[in-house]
Amino acid sequence: MQDFAASFLEAFQLVLGFNSGLLEIVWLSLKVSMTAVVVAAIIGLPIGAFLAVSRFPGRGIIIVTVTAMMGLPPVVVGLVVYLLLSNAGVLGPLQLLYTPTAMIIAQTILVVPIIAALARQTLEDLNVEYRDQLKLFGLGSFARLRTLLWEGRYSLMTTLLAGFGRAVAEVGAVIIVGGNINHVTRVMTTTIALETSKGNLALALGLGIVLVVIAFTINALAFLLRAAAERSAYV
């Protein structure tokens, strides 16, 4: 229990002290995970949308596969990306190992299935609801997809937040492909792992509290955004 009390104190001191080292780490965490979510959305939303509205043989298998991949173990993804980006690997010449880009790639792989699978469910449900109307308007398939994406935007925002949550909280992949290099690839979770390994449990937990507060803030902002948008929609 002492550790818990001490860690809250550490967390307060970390935030109040406005430690520039902490700021650097938080900023890199956000930069890496947000970029990963944006890239994953660009890849995952079209996949989800396509699976939602189309019917073809083997669709069920693909949906099950994408959904199952939500459970990809970060360490395994980290290992695969490491093997690819390593100088002994096929993508070695790109010299991306131990850079933030490598971390973005690993997190993107983790987030794409989440966004694709959740978006597929959201859009499929919406499609059932709106199908007849959309047909009645005589919209083409692309315009129909656009309408569905727009109507489902709030649910899809939650999907993106789920993806962001996965990205910003995982440590297994980024510690392998990033290497936890000070001032280069050190993010919140790898710092927590490092401080735990140093036996600085209170500091590690304090950093964890900071991470939770950041995640809370981002989710709260998204919630407020949605509330504001809905209010203006009814005026």
Added chain:
Amino acid sequence: MNRKAGLIVGFCMVVSTALTLGGQSAAQDHILLQSTTSTQNSGLYEHLLPLFEKQSGIQVRVVAVGTGQAIKNARNCDGDVLLVHAKAAELAFVEEGSGTVRHDLMYNDFVLVGPATDPAGIKGMMKIGAALEKIARARAAFVSRGDNSGTHKKETALWAATDVDPVGYSGTWYRETGSGMGATLNTASAMDAYALTDRATWISFGNKADHIVLIEGDPDLFNQYGVILVNKERCPNIKDRAGQQFIDWLLSPQGQGAIGRYRLNGEQLFYPNGS
């Protein structure tokens, strides 16, 4: 069609941003050091590297993993310099052509830590081998790294010199964590178990609970650190000149002096013996 083109342009923009994120720092002059964890966890690099960086303008990026992992990464050409502590494995690394020359860099020692209550009653013993045998006879909990790290290799060698094969008891009193030194010490603290650790990690470790050093000073507990430049003939991408410059500095009177001057909580953690 327009929208599709927009999507593609957007995607390219994001990817290129992502690439620059990584590229930005890659443009600077830097080398990659594959390292054991004790040198990082003890704060040695924070003391040493700024001195070298200031003098040479070369940034040293440290990837701190276990010795076994560090050697593997270096073998994949994912590092310019290797700094670890497992002499036999280091010599094999040079022998197979992955590294150029191995230099002794510095030393300290391993210590056997355990709960102050000392259930096996080993405190004050002079020989580590006898102490390990006594722990085994008492079936007192012993936590092993179990991860092929330098410390694990050392522990395995120490057991091999006794008449006990602890791996046969794995899961009973002998527990292999398969994790880093810090995680293993956290486990030992929580389990009231004995563990072998390098002194630098132990002194800098923040979660000692009621654990203390029980066995130290046996010549068998000597812990030598070595440094090796990765072989450019096998790994054309490595920065051999900057890497060699770093090694030369570490072995120079300046570098050796800086290693010897490093103190944590008033204690000297590493003793330079570069060659």
